[in-house]
Amino acid sequence: MSTLLTPLCFVRPAPMKSSLTDPAFIKQLDALNLLARRVLRGSLQADRRTQRRGTGITFADYAPYSFGDDYRAIDWKIYARTEELLIKLFEVEEDTTVYILFDCSRSMALKFDYARKLAAALGYIALNGLDRVVVHSITERLGTIVDSARGRGKVFPFLRDLEAAETSGTDSDFTACARTFQARNRKKGVVLVVSDFFFPKGFEEGLRFLQWSGHDVFALQVNDPADLECPWLGDLELECVETSTRQRVTITEKEARIYREAVGTWNEGLRNECARRGVGLASTTSDVPFEVVIQSMLRKGGLVA
Amino acid sequence: MSFGFPAFFWAALALLPLAAVYFIKIRPRRQPVNAFFLWQQVFQQKASNSLFQRMRNLLSLLLVALAFLAAVFALTKPRIGDGKAPDLLIVIDRSVSMNGLDEGKSRLTRAKDLAGSWITALGGSQRAAIATVAGKIEYRANLTNHAKLLRDALDGIAASDLSLDPHALDELALLTTKGNSTRILFLTDRRSAAMQIPAGVEVVPLGGQAGNAGITAADLHWDAPQRASLFVSLISDFPDAREAELELVAADSGKLAHLFSMQLPARGEASESIPLAGIEPGAWLLRLRGSDALASDDIAPLGLNAPQPIPVQVVAKNSFFFQQCIAAFSRADSLFEPMEGFGRLSLAEGTPPETETTIVFAPAGESPFWKDLGAELLPGAPEVVAKEHALIARIDPALLAFDGAQKLTAPPGAVVVLAHADGTPLLYTCSAKGRQAVVLNFDPSREDFFLSPWFPVLVHDAAVLLTGRENLFPSAVATGSVVDVPGTEALAAATLRQKDKVGPLPLQTPVNIDRIGNYGFSRNATNWQLGGAVLSAGESGPATAGAAPPEVKLASGWPLAAWFLLAALVALFAEELLYHRRKVG
Numbered sequence: 001m002s003t004l005l006t007p008l009c010f011v012r013p014a015p016m017k018s019s020l021t022d023p024a025f026i027k028q029l030d031a032l033n034l035l036a037r038r039v040l041r042g043s044l045q046a047d048r049r050t051q052r053r054g055t056g057i058t059f060a061d062y063a064p065y066s067f068g069d070d071y072r073a074i075d076w077k078i079y080a081r082t083e084e085l086l087i088k089l090f091e092v093e094e095d096t097t098v099y100i101l102f103d104c105s106r107s108m109a110l111k112f113d114y115a116r117k118l119a120a121a122l123g124y125i126a127l128n129g130l131d132r133v134v135v136h137s138i139t140e141r142l143g144t145i146v147d148s149a150r151g152r153g154k155v156f157p158f159l160r161d162l163e164a165a166e167t168s169g170t171d172s173d174f175t176a177c178a179r180t181f182q183a184r185n186r187k188k189g190v191v192l193v194v195s196d197f198f199f200p201k202g203f204e205e206g207l208r209f210l211q212w213s214g215h216d217v218f219a220l221q222v223n224d225p226a227d228l229e230c231p232w233l234g235d236l237e238l239e240c241v242e243t244s245t246r247q248r249v250t251i252t253e254k255e256a257r258i259y260r261e262a263v264g265t266w267n268e269g270l271r272n273e274c275a276r277r278g279v280g281l282a283s284t285t286s287d288v289p290f291e292v293v294i295q296s297m298l299r300k301g302g303l304v305a
Numbered sequence: 306m307s308f309g310f311p312a313f314f315w316a317a318l319a320l321l322p323l324a325a326v327y328f329i330k331i332r333p334r335r336q337p338v339n340a341f342f343l344w345q346q347v348f349q350q351k352a353s354n355s356l357f358q359r360m361r362n363l364l365s366l367l368l369v370a371l372a373f374l375a376a377v378f379a380l381t382k383p384r385i386g387d388g389k390a391p392d393l394l395i396v397i398d399r400s401v402s403m404n405g406l407d408e409g410k411s412r413l414t415r416a417k418d419l420a421g422s423w424i425t426a427l428g429g430s431q432r433a434a435i436a437t438v439a440g441k442i443e444y445r446a447n448l449t450n451h452a453k454l455l456r457d458a459l460d461g462i463a464a465s466d467l468s469l470d471p472h473a474l475d476e477l478a479l480l481t482t483k484g485n486s487t488r489i490l491f492l493t494d495r496r497s498a499a500m501q502i503p504a505g506v507e508v509v510p511l512g513g514q515a516g517n518a519g520i521t522a523a524d525l526h527w528d529a530p531q532r533a534s535l536f537v538s539l540i541s542d543f544p545d546a547r548e549a550e551l552e553l554v555a556a557d558s559g560k561l562a563h564l565f566s567m568q569l570p571a572r573g574e575a576s577e578s579i580p581l582a583g584i585e586p587g588a589w590l591l592r593l594r595g596s597d598a599l600a601s602d603d604i605a606p607l608g609l610n611a612p613q614p615i616p617v618q619v620v621a622k623n624s625f626f627f628q629q630c631i632a633a634f635s636r637a638d639s640l641f642e643p644m645e646g647f648g649r650l651s652l653a654e655g656t657p658p659e660t661e662t663t664i665v666f667a668p669a670g671e672s673p674f675w676k677d678l679g680a681e682l683l684p685g686a687p688e689v690v691a692k693e694h695a696l697i698a699r700i701d702p703a704l705l706a707f708d709g710a711q712k713l714t715a716p717p718g719a720v721v722v723l724a725h726a727d728g729t730p731l732l733y734t735c736s737a738k739g740r741q742a743v744v745l746n747f748d749p750s751r752e753d754f755f756l757s758p759w760f761p762v763l764v765h766d767a768a769v770l771l772t773g774r775e776n777l778f779p780s781a782v783a784t785g786s787v788v789d790v791p792g793t794e795a796l797a798a799a800t801l802r803q804k805d806k807v808g809p810l811p812l813q814t815p816v817n818i819d820r821i822g823n824y825g826f827s828r829n830a831t832n833w834q835l836g837g838a839v840l841s842a843g844e845s846g847p848a849t850a851g852a853a854p855p856e857v858k859l860a861s862g863w864p865l866a867a868w869f870l871l872a873a874l875v876a877l878f879a880e881e882l883l884y885h886r887r888k889v890g
Contacts, residue, residue, distance in 0.1 A: 107339035200342040227339050235333035240341030247341075248333055249348055262343045 018113055020120045020159040029124040032294050036125045061089045096189050097134060098126040099215065101181065102145060103195030104137040104165055105172030106241045110224045111196065111286040112167055118220060119194050120162055121294045127155050134185070135162060138195060139169030142180040170243055174199040178206035182213035191215040196223055197270050204273050211277050218280040220297075221270065225285050228263050230256035310430070313380035320373060327369055331362060331884070365883045372876035379869040382430035385860065391486040392448055393433040393859075395420045396477070396506075397462060398493035400439045400469035401784070401821075402844040405494060405512060405599040412512045413464045416492040419509070419861070423490075424455045428864030435459060438491075439467040440785050440819075442476060466601065466784045466821045468841040469497035474506060481505025490857060498843035508854035516543035518569060519602030519845025522576065523591050523838060525609045525780040533584045533609060537591060538576035541569040542847035549593055553581070556588035556606060556802055556823045572847060586611035588802060588823035588834050602845040606802075606823040607781045608834025612639035613791075615772050618646065621654035621666075626755035630764050640768065649830075650768055654749070662771035662793075663742040664764060666749045667709060673737035674744050679712030687723035687731045694722045695770050696732060696743065700759050707731045709748025719744075734770070741793075743767040781836035782818050790814045790826045790833055798827040801837075 019025065065074055065085035073087040100119050108115060123133045123146070132150040135158070137143035146161045174195070181191075191210050197203050197219070210217045232251060239246045249255070267283065274281040284293045338344055384390065397403075397420060403413040420435070427433055427450065435446040435458040446458035480487050481503055489505060494512035502508060522538035539549055546569060553563040562584060567575050586609045593603040614635060619627040631652065634640040641650075651660035656670035668675050684706045689697065702723050712729050715721060719735035731746045745763065749755055769775050773793040782788055790796060799810035803822040810816070810824070818824065818837040826833045839845060 110339075196339065198340045198343075224339065232334075232336055235331070236336045237333045238341060238344050239335055239337045241337045241339055243341070245341060246335070247345070247348065249344070255347055258347045259343060262346055263340065266340070266343060 018117070020116065020163040021156060025117070025120075028291055029121055032121050032291060032298075033125050033128045035295060036129070036298050059088060059090060062086045063089050096126075097132040097148075097185075097187055098123070099181070099185060099189050099191045100133065100135040100146075101138050101177065101191060101193045101195070101210075102135055102162075102165065103172070103193075104139050104143070104145075104167050105169050105195075106167045107172065107196055107198050108222075109167050109241060110226070111222050114286040114290060115194050115222045116162055116165065117290040118222065118293060119192075120159055121290065122192055122194075122220075123149075123158055123162065124155060125294075127158060128152055132189070133158060134189075136177070136181060137165060137168075138172060138174060138177045138193075140171045140173050140176070141169075142177040142184075172199060172242060173201055174203050174206035175201055175209065178209035182209050182215075185213070185215075188214040189216070191217045192220060193217065194220045194222060196227065197221050198227070198266075203270060207273060207277055207279055211279065217277070219270070219274055219282070220293075221267070221281065221283040223267075223283065223285045225287055228260070228285070230259045310381050313377055316377045316380065317374060320370060323369065323373055324366065327366055331365065361883060365880050368876045368880035368883070372873040372880065375869045375873035375876065379866040379873065381866075382428055383865045383869070384428075384430070385865065390431040391488045393423070393427075393431065394436060394448075394477075394480065394487050394489045395423065395433060396436045396438055396442065396474070396489060396491045398439070398469060398491070398497075399437040399462060399465050400497060400844060401464065401466050401601045401839050401841075402469070402494050402496040402599055403511075404464045404601050405496075405515065405517065407512050407515050407598065411464070412494045413462070415511050416509075417459050417462060419492060419511070420459055421456065422861035423859055424452050424459070426860040426862055426864050427452065428866045430864075430866075435462075437462055438469065438473045439465045440470050441473050465819070466837070466839070467819055468783060468785055468839065468844050469493070469500065470785070471498045471500035471843075474500065474503055477506055478503035490859070495848040496844055496846065497849065498841065499849065507857045509857050510848070510854060512848070515598035516541070517598040517602070517845060518543060518547075518549060518593060518595070519597075519599060519839060520591065520593055520605040521574065521602075521842045521845055522840055523605040523607055523781050523836070525581075525589060525591075525607040527609070527612070528580065530612075531583060533581045535563070535579045535581055535591070535607075536576070537567070537579070537605070538574060539567060539569055539593065540574045540842050540846045542572050543569070543597075544571055546571045546573075549575075550595065552592050552594060553607075554590050554592065556590045562589070574842070584609065586834070588825065589836070590823070599845065601821060602839040602841070604821065605781055605838040605840065606821065606836030608778075608823065608825075608836050609780060610778060610832075610834050613831045614639045614642035615650050615768060615774070616644045616648035617641045617650045617652055617768070618644050618648035618658070618660065619652045620658045621652070623654070623750060626749075626760070627652045627654075627764075630761050633761065634765060634768075640765070640774070650772060652764065657742060659740065661740060663740065664745070664767045664771065665742055666745045666747070668711065668713060668744055668746060673740070674716060674735055674742045675713040676716065677712070677714040682707075682710045682712060682725050682727070682729055684708045684710070685726055688726060689722070690724050690730075691720060691722045694720070695775060696722050696734070696763070696766050699762050699766060705747075705759060706752055707747040708751040708754075710746045713746060715744070741771050743771060778833055779835065781838050781840065783840035784819055784821060784837050786818045786837075787815045788818060788835060790816060790828065792828040792831055794828045794830075796826060796828060798825070800825045 065087050069087050075086050075088050078084065078086045100123060102119050123135065126133045127149060130151060132148060133146060134148050135146035137145050145165045146158050149158045207217060230251065233256065235250050237246050237248050271281060282293065282297055397416045399413060405412050424433060429450050429452060432448045432450045433455055434444065434448045435455055436442050436444045445461060446455050449455065477489055480489060490507050490509055492509045492511055495510050518539060518541040520537060521540045524536040525533055528534050535553060537551065548566050549569045550566045552561055554561050563581055565579055567577050569575050589607040589609060591605040591607055617631050621627055628643065631641045631643050635642060648660060650662045651658045653663055653665045654667050657663040657665040657672055665674065668678060687702050687705065687707055689702055710725060710731055715730045715733050716735050716737050719733045721730040721733040723732040724730050734743050749760060754760055774791050776789060778791050796812040796814055799812055800807050801810050801820060801822045801824055821837055821839065824835040824837060
């Protein structure tokens with residue numbers, strides 16, 4: 001009979017939503033921004049380095065001359081020594097657009113506030129670096145949270161818009177969102193995907209689409225500790241937080257172990273896919289302070305993989 | 306199958322809410338998960354178990370329903386058979402033969418075990434009563450369905466030293482009349498004197514075929530001073546003839562006085578009288594050596610009492626005949642001991658002396674035993690006032706002339722045995738001032754009464770009446786007997802010796818001899834020894850002959866309700882295991 005008295009639905013309450021415009025939080029963002037300035041040593045333009053080669057002033061590499069290349073880029077001194085036509089490559093130096101693809105599916109509910117702080121910090125640093133910031137939401141379709149913002153003056157609108165974002169959707173589809181994104185945003189930039197990457201239809205296609213468009217893609221995986229473990233045993237009615245699909249199951253230690261293995265395999269797949277595609281990946285759980293995560297990312301050399 | 310309380314079947318309707326509660330109970334907790342598709346992968350691998358998963362809930366409900374239905378069945382008190390549940394009266398024979406051992410277990414223990422299993426089978430839906438019988442029926446537990454009361458009554462039953470009274474069950478005939486549904490079960494080893502079992506009483510025989518030999522009669526008495534005789538009778542139900550060895554030992558010291566053997570025929574009896582020389586008065590034990598089914602009848606305590614004459618003085622003008630009479634009885638059975646001085650009994654003529662008891666002839670002078678002494682009456686045949694009085698048990702009053710009788714009045718409370726035609730008492734007993742007397746209102750010197758045989762007879766009978774020596778004190782009696790201790794004084798001590806233990810008995814007489822042992826009694830001037838023994842051919846001999854009683858059919862062991870309850874518990878336990886697994890994985 002004790003069962004009758006126990007709640008039939010065990011939902012861990014979502015953390016209290018914290019304000020992104022709170023002075024204390026802004027102070028934290030400022031500290032991170034200073035750190036970013038020191039690490040990146042940038043100015044108005046080209047605050048961040050890129051893999052793309054272009055017409056900047058910073059020598060990047062040599063490449064064999066091919067038909068159609070600019071004659072002016074041929075290094076004649078090399079030709080004189082080796083009789084090979086090589087052209088100099090320079091890093092592109094431009095104001096970069098930082099696209100933040102922010103997962104607003106319901107599976108993010110428990111770590112949404114945490115992920116929002118991460119996105120806010122990254123966006124804050126970009127805006128202070130005079131980069132253009134666009135924030136899209138990922139659900140079953142691509143949405144827009146911050147249309148386009150540039151400059152320090154857009155910091156607070158950016159934070160307010162991000163703060164207003166809510167989880168929604170019933171069947172998040174990263175692939176569809178990525179396809180929509182690459183169709184809408186032709187201008188190449190840095191794409192930050194902030195998500196738990198628990199996309200039932202997979203993440204491989206989405207990453208492929210993003211990279212195919214020529215963006216520098218960086219994945220920031222945010223997990224709730226409960227997602228990685230299975231703290232419940234016994235008869236349960238599992239309910240998908242997105243689709244509300246239910247399934248009655250009996251979870252024993254064996255099933256819990258299989259689940260942990262499945263989660264491990266899933267995350268390992270993400271790591272492998274990112275490594276294969278040269279996509280930067282940072283994984284964290286919501287119990288790690290967000291500023292620690294940002295500092296770690298910056299110290300690793302910015303957002304470049 | 307029938308049911309004691311079929312109304313409890315309505316309780317089965319509670320299955321509906323029970324099922325509802327069950328489904329609420331087993332409803333699993335809802336757990337929102339983020340990576341639901343991963344869980345689907347996990348359980349796709351375990352699809353082979355899905356049938357069991359589905360069946361498990363059904364099985365669990367089935368177990369709960371089974372447990373509930375079994376409990377309902379238990380409440381209805383199911384019973385195999387036609388459902389008639391008459392009250393039971395279980396009568397257990399606790400006579401001495403129930404102490405007999407068969408294969409190491411006493412018959413009484415077997416009877417109690419069997420009765421206990423019946424009580425268990427009653428299951429609280431049928432009433433029963435417990436009674437025991439030996440000398441008479443004793444009810445240990447009245448009709449009740451309270452099993453513990455019945456068991457307590459059973460536990461309190463111990464075998465007695467008494468023989469089974471053949472008429473002890475007669476009163477049960479009242480319970481077996483038509484219209485009375487009480488079923489009477491008599492658990493007995495069928496070793497008793499031939500008894501008529503009332504119709505309707507079902508006999509449940511107990512005990513095996515273990516052989517037994519026992520003492521059925523024993524007596525130790527004086528033949529002459531320093532010489533006694535031991536009479537012993539034995540019975541055997543052994544299938545072969547054998548030699549029985551007996552010993553006579555002193556009860557207090559265990560000193561062996563005599564050892565002898567007797568030939569016992571197969572399933573027969575033997576008796577023998579053995580002279581014993583140099584034997585001392587006291588408490589003795591006659592033992593039958595060897596082992597057999599019943600040990601209680603292998604021993605016969607005996608008493609050999611020393612002669613204890615009554616001190617008598619004669620107070621008469623012509624004392625010759627009185628003294629001759631006393632001397633004769635003194636020689637014959639040591640009844641009297643002549644004394645010159647103060648005796649307990651005085652044999653007087655005329656005015657009696659102040660002795661404790663007096664036999665006085667020809668009253669004369671002043672005495673508390675009469676008054677208004679007057680003129681002499683005409684002789685004539687007396688009228689018998691108290692028929693069958695001990696004083697005239699052995700004489701014919703018509704032959705007595707009562708010559709010399711005088712007119713007198715007996716004191717209040719006197720028992721007049723013979724009276725003159727005018728109502729004057731001629732022979733009476735009375736007491737006054739703590740003294741007792743037998744008054745013979747005639748002159749014995751006339752008509753040669755001294756020479757008639759009635760003179761010593763009257764003196765003897767009056768003496769034993771006044772001194773309480775009417776009955777000969779036996780050497781041994783069967784348990785269940787009642788004996789009077791000779792004498793008229795109050796008992797000063799009464800003891801019972803059983804083996805080495807000596808315990809006191811109530812100071813009252815007559816005495817119920819209900820235990821095997823050596824009894825000792827003391828009055829002021831006399832000591833008496835007596836043995837209490839089984840001395841019953843029925844108890845010691847073979848079981849009652851005749852056709853074996855029909856087999857009694859009665860449920861025993863745990864009732865069906867208990868088994869249903871056990872099944873309910875097992876089902877609940879199994880369901881709890883499943884439930885536990887559901888809750889903790």
